Amino acid sequence: MTHIPMADLKAEWTLLKEPVTEVVNEVLASGSYVLGEKGDELEKRLSSRIGTAYGIGTASGTDALKLSLQALDIGPGDEVITTPFTFFASAGAIAQTGATPVFADIDADTYNLDPDRIEKAVSHKARAIIIVHLYGKAAPMEAIMELADAYGLRVIEDACQAIGTEYHGKQVGSIGDLGCFSFFPSKNLGAFGDAGLVTTDDPQLSDRVRQLRNHGSSEKYYHTTSGTNSRLDEVQAAVLLAKLPYLDTFLQQRQAIARRYTDNLSPLLTKPETVKDRAHTFHQYNIELNHRDELAAALTHKNIATAIYYPVPLHLQPAFSSLGYQKGDFPIAEKAADHVLALPIFPTLSRQQQDNVIQAVNTFMENQH
Incomplete structure (x- = not known):
């Protein structure tokens, strides 16, 4: 692939x-x-x-x-x-x-x-x-x-x-x-x-x-x-x-890809929530799951890139250690940092590439259950 x-x-x-x-x-x-x-x-x-x-x-x-x-x-x-x-x-x-x-x-x-x-x-x-x-x-x-x-x-x-x-x-x-x-x-x-x-x-x-x-x-x-x-x-x-002049078209393409992901990815994943009157232009498409690192490795093996935005919440970054925050202070942010994974999304991502991503993710999820 x-x-x-x-x-x-x-x-x-x-x-x-x-x-x-x-x-x-x-x-x-x-x-x-x-x-x-x-x-x-x-x-x-x-x-x-x-x-x-x-x-x-x-x-x-x-x-x-x-x-x-x-x-x-x-x-x-x-x-x-x-x-x-x-x-x-x-x-x-x-x-x-x-x-x-x-x-x-x-x-x-x-x-x-x-x-x-x-x-x-x-x-x-x-x-x-x-x-x-x-x-x-x-x-x-x-x-x-x-x-x-x-x-x-x-x-x-x-x-x-x-x-x-x-x-x-x-x-x-x-x-x-x-x-x-x-x-x-x-x-x-x-x-x-x-x-x-x-x-x-x-x-x-x-x-x-x-x-x-x-x-x-x-x-x-x-x-x-x-x-x-x-x-x-x-x-x-x-x-x-x-x-x-191409921005609106590119944003529409991102939103269309995001809809395909949301409609076709495994229901066992947490997918981006859409909120009424709050548009999402999908700079990133993030899923959330327990076996995040294992899925990332499986996708890498299939030549599909992923990214983690963001693996360490800011209150736990060494640069801010002087502020005195501890692990557990912001549990929701910490949980997200441990579980989110961004999938490929960009305007020129082809339908075949989208299908490959969807199939690879769903295969992994089926094998986990």
Whole structure:
């Protein structure tokens, strides 16, 4: 059996080679490579699509998170509540500002932060919540925004895995105070390197992020604050502009593959739950089972890639050992880390490849029972 990868960026390149090459050549010929016309156009088109007044390109999704926190003047002595079951950057960005990440457990069915558990984590030092729309599924934003309003907290949406995801008809990244997106190559909308975006409706926050990404400057060589270099370069902006017209089709293809998986995979597995009015764009398709590692090994033997997102919850990462969390503090996140397995899902995954994945998983499950 030919190898089935987790993502196939080469197949995507074959499909998009012509439009991408054309627009990248325009940039190369222009002599303008940083903070130019392509970046401006991308910011406008993405913020319009997402439904916010402003979009600010950044060098990565991680920087989008960090700059958003800095724009809110969050730093030493402050606490920011987030999930322990996510990529490291969600909490790493908090630590880099000097603030303290405070974790709250997740909902077992959706893997998103549980609003009731967020409330229990609120202290007098809490300033904000970073909510993660994990795997492309919208978090329960209505309850989270009500909670934030009640306690005077700001909300940053980590939508790095969730461009195009909707909650009650609104795009994620347009509901909280700030939204953060990643365009890492394997994302649903991916650049040819690192790239990110911050979205907001607040003109002051927009100006602040824009300054912070450019060494704290809005006028060349005049610096109102101490910022950093996190500018989205023109080549990456051009690549994203070329890919953007295909995004809806790619998301629909991901959702169609996810439906086939859900309809045909063994009922003995826990499959992604779909929630009314909370769209899922399936950056990843995760199943949950007791014999996770054995299934991964069996699929590897059949030339089918799998991945674990994420094997160690953040409160148990050595980088956060100083926070004093222990195993057992967040049992739902810990159980998920021990049992979830991501299956291949990408727009060019053929029907035959899907069938091979389904058959291999189901054969394994039958042999287990």
